[in-house]
Amino acid sequence: MTEARGPAGPDGGTHTRHAPGTPCWVSLMVHGLTTTQEFYGALFGWEFRPGPQQLGPYVRALLDGAEVAGIGQLPPDRHLPIAWTPYLASDDVDVTAETVRLCGGTIGVGPLDAAEAGRLAIGSDPSGAVFGIWQAAEHLGTGITGVPGTPAWNELLTFESVSVAKFYETVFGYEEEAVVSADFDYLTLQIEGRPVAGIHGVGHALPRDRGPHWITYFEAADVDETVERVVDLGGHVLSPPKDGAHGRVATVADPEGARFCLIESPR
Known part of the structure; x- marks a missing residue:
């Protein structure tokens, strides 16, 4: 995950109609x-x-x-x-x-x-x-963000970022900003200069049983405690909590195997 904020700011505010592509x-x-x-x-x-x-x-x-x-x-x-x-x-x-x-x-x-x-x-x-x-129409989408239990970010895990980014840019009108790194293939999709989603090229590190897929990050007040709760409720830990540039992150799966990330934003 790179730019940490998704479709709204961290104030827990409600939303009006979302800009196309958000x-x-x-x-x-x-x-x-x-x-x-x-x-x-x-x-x-x-x-x-x-x-x-x-x-x-x-x-x-x-x-x-x-x-x-x-x-x-x-x-x-x-x-x-x-x-x-x-x-x-x-x-x-x-x-x-x-x-x-x-x-x-x-x-x-x-x-x-x-x-x-x-x-x-x-x-x-x-x-x-x-x-x-x-x-x-009547349903505008997610009504609150920036508090625990709400979507914080969406990220595409794929083989490589550049070619598939052209698809999303053409369909939804995104701009892109690449993370400049010799060994990290990542770019953000942006609307009017604001990052709304990420594309992470991971090559052969993609799970063989899934192929390219989107993954959602959900806000957590305490990632470590939330991961323990996932396990207690019958879910699984795929990547244990670790600190990154945008907070503490873990990847887990629910009892039916749906993968998602938990992020505890820096305070």
């Missing part, structure tokens, strides 16, 4: 919806509200009354990787979806309406990493 929501599709709610409810203090019904069994997670993430249930016959998926804001999901196709990506779901909440599509970039596209 990660505005994260969603997780699982086989056990009830058990997954129990895990994240105990881990982050989330409460849950059902809907929209057009997405099948689906709930929105709330923290202090503000929506922070979504969790849905996969059909029993769908054996897809269980993964947190970031949704990138769009003013016109149909146009964005067509641009994805023209730039070598694919659209696997939609575009389709999610009741009065908005319109969405789910696609993948040319390397196969899955992401969502969200055109907001």
